[in-house]
C-alpha cells in the first residue's frame with residue numbers, strides 16, 4: 001500500500017479539526033500516514049496519536065509567508081518516487097498547497113471530494129455536482145502521486161483502532177523553490193465573538209426573507225443568546241448585507257451543527273448542500289411550500305419579522321429564569 005501524506009490545516013498556530021478528518025480519510029487509502037505541519041510538531045504528534053499517524057514532518061512556523069505554496073512545494077519534495085496519495089483540505093491554504101504540489105509533481109489533483117476510498121490501484125473520490133443533487137465518482141490510477149482536496153465536514157474524524165506514537169521529523173521548508181515565497185505584510189483579523197461558523201454547535205442563518213439588512217441583527221442576537229454562530233444564504237451575502245465569511249452552502253462554508261435554524265431561507269440545493277448534515281434543522285418561512293421544509297425537523301410557517309423578536313424574548317426569559 002502507498003503512503004498517504006496529509007497537509008495539516010492550522011488555525012492560530014493550532015491544528016484545525018479538519019486535520020483529523022483528513023487523517024481518517026488517509027487511513028482508508030494507505031497503510032502509513034504522514035502529516036506535514038507548519039510548526040508545533042510535538043503538539044500535532046500528541047493530538048493526532050489517536051488517529052494512527054506514523055510520522056509528523058514539522059516545517060517550523062511559516063508565519064511570515066503565505067503557508068499554502070510553501071507547504072505544497074515542501075510536500076512535492078518530500079513524497080519521493082513511490083506512488084502516494086497527498087491529501088489536503090478544500091480550504092484557502094489546502095487549495096494553494098495542492099495546486100503547487102500538483103504543478104511541481106506533474107500529478108493530478110481531485111478537488112472538493114466528499115468521500116475517498118481505495119480499490120486496488122485506484123483512488124476513488126466522490127464529488128457533489130449540480131448543487132449537491134448528484135454525486136460523481138472519479139477514479140485515479142495510483143501509478144504516481146494522486147492529490148486529493150477534501151471538503152471540510154464531509155467525513156467524520158474517527159480514531160484509529162490502535163493509537164500510535166508518531167515520531168516528529170523537523171525538515172527545512174522548501175522556501176528556495178522559485179515563486180513559492182509570498183511575504184505576508186499585514187494581517188487583518190475579522191472581529192468575531194463566539195464560535196466560528198464551521199465549529200459552532202448551533203448556527204442561526206438568515207436569508208432574503210428577512211426583508212432588510214437591519215433585520216439581520218436579530219439573527220446575530222439569537223445566535224449570541226444560544227452560544228452559536230450566525231450564518232447566511234448567498235442571496236444576502238451577494239446583496240452586501242453580511243460578509244462572505246457568513247455564507248453557508250456549496251460556495252460557502254459547510255456546517256454540521258447540532259442545531260441549524262434557517263430563517264427566511266428558501267432552501268435552494270446550493271444552500272442545502274452546506275447544512276443538511278446538521279443533526280436538527282428548524283426552518284422559519286412564510287411559504288409553506290418552501291423547499292427548506294423538506295429537510296426541516298421542525299418547520300414553522302410564519303413571518304420572520306414578527307416571530308423572531310418573540311423567539312428572542314422567549315429565549316431571554318428562559319435564560320433569566322434558569
Ligand SMILES: Cc1cc2nc3c(=O)[nH]c(=O)nc-3n(C[C@H](O)[C@H](O)[C@H](O)COP(=O)(O)OP(=O)(O)OC[C@H]3O[C@@H](n4cnc5c(N)ncnc54)[C@H](O)[C@@H]3O)c2cc1C
Pocket residue numbers: 206207208209210211232233234235236247248249250251252253263264265266267268269270271274284285286287290302303304305
Ligand atoms: C453556482 C451557485 C452556487 C451557489 N452557492 C450558494 C451557497 O453557497 N449558499 C447559498 O445559500 N446559496 C447559493 N447559491 C444561491 C442559491 O441558488 C439561492 O439563490 C440562494 O440560496 C437563495 O437565498 P435565500 O433563500 O436567502 O433567498 P430566496 O430564494 O429569495 O428565498 C427567500 C425565502 O424567504 C421566504 N420569506 C420571504 N419573506 C419572508 C418573511 N417575512 N418571513 C419568513 N420567510 C420569508 C420566502 O418564502 C423564500 O422562501 C448558489 C447558486 C449558484 C448558481
